[in-house]
Amino acid sequence: MAYTFADLFEHSVDAMPDRLAMIVSAEEVTYRELDEQANRLAHHLEDAGFGVGAHIGIHMHNAIETMVAIIAAFKIRAVPLTVNFRYTADELRYLYDNADLEALVFHRGFADRIADVLPAVPRIRHLISVPDVLASWDEVEIPGAVRYEDVLAAGDPGRGFGERRPDDLYVFYTGGTTGRPKGVVWRHEDIWRVLAGGIDFYTGEPIADEYQQSRNGVAAGEAMRWVMLPPLIHTSAMMPTFNALFSGNTVIMHPTFDADRVWESVARHRAQVMVITGDAMGRPLVESFREQDRDTSSLGVVASGAALFSAAVKDAFFDAMPNLMISDSVGSSETGFGGIGFATKGFEQHGGPRVSGNKYSVVVDDENRALAPGSGGEGRLAKLGNVPIGYYNDPDRTAEIFRTVTGLPADHPGGPTQRAVVTGDRARIEDDGSITLLGRGDMVVNTGGEKVFAEEVEAVVKAHPDVYDAIVIGVPDERWGSRVAAVLCARPGVTPDFESVEKHTRSRLAGYKIPRTFWMTPEVVRTPSGKPDYGWAKRHAEANSPTHRID
Known part of the structure; x- marks a missing residue:
């Protein structure tokens, strides 16, 4: 079983090559075209000496080229690390160094800031500059950088890569709300299971095999269209994007968030699903909706995660679109998917979302003992099952958050004592086994x-x-x-x-x-x-x- 992101993507390519994979602004790309572009870049990276375990930075806005670079790294068993493009020079210096980046693929609009940082991170030995989706790529060039368009023109569109392993690594850098960025290290199979469709989000059961998502895409007959609004620097966009691609759906993106443009895109492309991050996107979207008169009747689902989605904003969506389904997910870069809740109009929400109980998400006390439903107890949210290896280059922080949880039922999958991620999220276990998020423990x-x-x-x-x-x-x-x-x-x-x-x-x-x-x-x-x-x-x-x- 090849439970890697490259293999799962290639299954969709082989099953649905001519289906539309991505739409970004005015550009479109099919699954076959996206695969061939990623192959060309992957061969170039191999020829430059990169392979298993090499850390490749992706310093880019949302774009087709961004996904090409990420998939290309996966194809050669390298580790792509998406870089927060809003970071200052000091923050970039820290991340580039802490992440042990060896190569960098970047939009040319960021060249000035990157050039300032490079002298302090000599480990980076290869640069690929990509035409910027927002700025003229002729303004700044970094000496020694190769041009993305030249790489693709010269590259081999075929595959021919070696066998991959489910324990290949994937690293996400997350800044959280305070402190320096932290790299969360995942095995491919683990993060696929908990965030990219390897476990059914509703039943909690693992899917049958590596081909099930692409089989489902073929059986559907045509692609669903997902508008992906968060930036790809975050798991809240990256994982739903891969989930959509593994299932043969079409991902619609924009380089930057603009509420009016989002509704125009929904109407033009007849999008059915929209992925957002809480009130920060939800409030401007619903207010923009009231002022536009486009046909957005295709939209059936708004899915939020990674940030507070308040009851007032959810109600505003219901007022504007009464037949909408609204979901609110719990999770993080450290935990993966922790649970999903569905909103109803007028629901009185205290703190964060309330999600249905599942066997992999529990609330623990200060001694890391699982609290039973009906106990009325409050504690910290803990995630069992497929969890990360730890934090990159940070054994102390790893020991702090990855703990042994006790007090689980004797018949619990994995037994009564298990390794878990114990997060900073405060939570309450309800009588029915559902979990209410109260807020960040450090906030x-x-x-x-x-x-x-x-x-x-x-x-x-x-x-x-x-x-x-x-x-x-x-x-x-x-x-x-x-x-x-x-x-x-x-x-x-x-x-x-x-x-x-x-x-x-x-x-x-x-x-x-x-x-x-x-x-x-x-x-x-x-x-x-x-x-x-x-x-x-x-x-x-x-x-x-x-x-x-x-x-």
């Missing part, structure tokens, strides 16, 4: 001994009609140690009524959870994956006087 405000989860408060504040977006933080307080505060931006043309905001939050939250200090800002800064940038919010609060304070 807790301790006010007078009471713990307040930022995500729970953010969801309530953002439901107020005057508020467009918000990040909740803790700020120093002489009496309580910390007080709950919020950095927010208002809806266009609106001056928030803070008295109304206070009454709104007080009606939904305990008194100690109510934000008592507010900073107004024209824009709330988020990471490329849509997560709140808590570091930015704290720096903004430290550097500016509050807009409003409740004593």
